[in-house]
Amino acid sequence: MAVLPEVKRDYGKIPIYIDGKFRESETDTWVGVMNPAKDEVIARVPFVTPEEVDEAVEAAVRAFDKWRNVPVTTRVQYLFRMKEVLEKHKEELARIITQNHGKAIDDARGEVRRMIENVETAIAIGYTLLKGERLDQIASGIDEYVVREPLGAFAIIGPFNFPIMSPFWFIPHAIVVGDTVVVKPSEITPVAFYWLNKLINEIRLPPGVFNVIYGRAEAGERLISHRDIQGVAFVGSTSVAKKIYELTGKLGKRSLLQASAKNYAIVMPDANIERTIPNLISSFYGNTGQRCLANAVLVPVGDAYEKVVPKFVEMASKLKIGYGLDESVELTPLVTKKAKERVISYINKGVEEGAKLLLDGRNVKVEEYPNGYFVGPTVFDNVTPDMVIAQEEIFGPVASIIRADSLDEAIEMANSTKYGNASSIFTSSGKVAREFRRRIIAGNVGINVGIAAPMAFFPFGGMKESFFGVVHGQITALEFLTDTKVVIERWW
Template sequence: MTKRITHWIAGQQWSGAPAERQGEVHDPATGAVTALVDFAGVAEVDRAVGAAAEAFRSWSRTSVARRTSVLFAFRELLNARRDELASIIVSEHGKVHSDALGEIARGQEVVEYACGIPQLLKGGYTEQASTGVDVYSIRQPLGPVAVISPFNFPAMVPMWFFPIAIAAGNTVVLKPSEKDPSAADFLARLWQEAGLPDGVFNVVHGDRTAVDRLLEHPDVKSVSFVGSTPVARHVYETGTRYGKRVQALGGAKNHMLVLPDADLDLAADAAVNAGFGAAGERCMAVSVLVAVDPVGDDLVARITERMARLKVGPGCNGDSEMGPLVTGAHRDRVTSYLDSGTADGATLVVDGRKHPVASEDASGESTADGFWLGPT
């Protein structure tokens, strides 16, 4: 029987019937369907926001000392079980285990920052700011807040936001990517083990239906988003139209410029590490490199030599340096860039469609399962 991934609402896994709409979750290394994830409709989102609103009444009045103690407990649990969480990320995203551990470490930094919330929440007082006028500033929780996170960092990006929100006395509804949803449910269970009251942290899975309901819901006071630029624009425009505070971080890819006096070995190392780490699915991956004459051909040769040494394989293998892409559709879209590039006159120096993971049948077609595209 296929595993079912469903929502975490008010401190427990959703026990209702499977959703009418579900999405497939794959192991990118094999292409196998490993689970079906429920897609929330308006009713499920409303239930999660309602749980967050109810929990906010008491959590917002909980002492800073008590909230901090929960944060410290969560930190310890996350540190103790980081390998387990990394394995979940590898199984659904495809990145290598060491990369997944690095993602968790970056998220843990924000958790540790939130552990200092007593100092961060301090207000201020200015006497006689103007004649006979004293000025106070205080920091108060907003209420239920939403986090909408992308597939490429299923643990780190949510942890950019929810530790601060929770430590400050808010409650959270997280909508993770439907491509790799299990990390969010794992984090929800860690929060419960850490002593977080039910309803303070909730997870709803789904697609645009769930996103739009979060953006429109009158009880959601703010929205934090990371994803593509078109969706960021939609989130920002819709959320602010409904009077919410919104931070919407749109798509980002680095551009690298190599000047003629550059250390070309250092530049080649940087280009390969940035271009192929996490199969190029990082926000900060270098997707465009501009080499100023006359170093271009030399730089391409050095990059090509380094690419040949990259170990491509399943993320669960300890020596793999680059895993598969997250879905077959994403792999096919990236592959299409090779065809469009050569059609526009580019030279394809390394063709990742033929790589160490794949084998070929008699016709020369790849027989590899999984969503593989080698360094290209």
């Protein structure tokens, strides 16, 4: 099948965006941004200077006083314009995501759609949830009401695996409530966010409402530590989330930190196998396993093993591997060479630990893309819950199979990891599903759904070391981005 055209071969030096203007960073540190299918540089990203971080925050702070006073109906209009421009350019955004991140084009289209749904949800928030509450006559002649108020400038730090969707769990919400933002997108996959930035520039938000810088941990720390940043929304690894949680705790700032995962998929003997297998395949191998909602451990219960595992392995073995811009491709490269090495080291570790390789993706070759960062579909059997491959997040196309004799045992195993992002069960029994739903410690629960991805108009869950903070992203970001003022009012 033909490969879809790339939007551009080379995107050049990615500019920063401060106070409504693009400009080249003054940094001396520029790093090549890769196309992981081809191992070729497609852009250069700056690691901004500390002064540029400060400038971005100062622009956001200056903009806040005006922006919070812009009527909500006007703020909503900017989001309508944003939706319009994103709809118009959704295909090119998807292709750029694929070109830079590597994921299959259908996955990238899904990411863009979910991003736009967050804009739509923020519009809905502006017209509804932002209104607060009121109760007249709480005492004689006294009324009481709650006003939601924006807080100021927020830092938003995005992940490499959903480079434009995850920051949008917060950006449109911040805009509609009257906050301003400084975004630090992933430095590994910044190209689509840069393209998005160009589109947002077209809607002419007032200067300083939306600012973008690029960099690594140093830039992130400087941004979070800036005294005028009110809070930090972050999506990424647990190790970084813990550091940010500690830092924001010390500084007395809000934080909302979505982190790593190790998701279990439990298959009961009564599951609809024909429907379950393709769903599992999509969950384990979609986005090459680089999803915080991807299932990583398959737990067939009782004789579900015989029904599921041979078919799962067979279907996995036939996945078409290649460049994500080919619409027939199902498994795509890992995001970086380092990520590929990391996944292979986990596969080696699984072999050392005594797990049995049913399918080994370490030496996969993709003829047309010999330099791509590909790892083929991999399946381990005879995994035990104490093994590293059952406990740590691999973030690659690796399925570990652990057999269980009962639902109780399966739930106990799933709950034994330090993470609690997502978990799925496949069954025909409502009773079993209910039992699972009540006992599983996971923020996103799938019942006959392998990727338990909450829509924008629901919160994005996460428990244990998969989440740090109090309120979650997407619709409930409203709580994070505003504070409530309670007014008790009497007029004589």
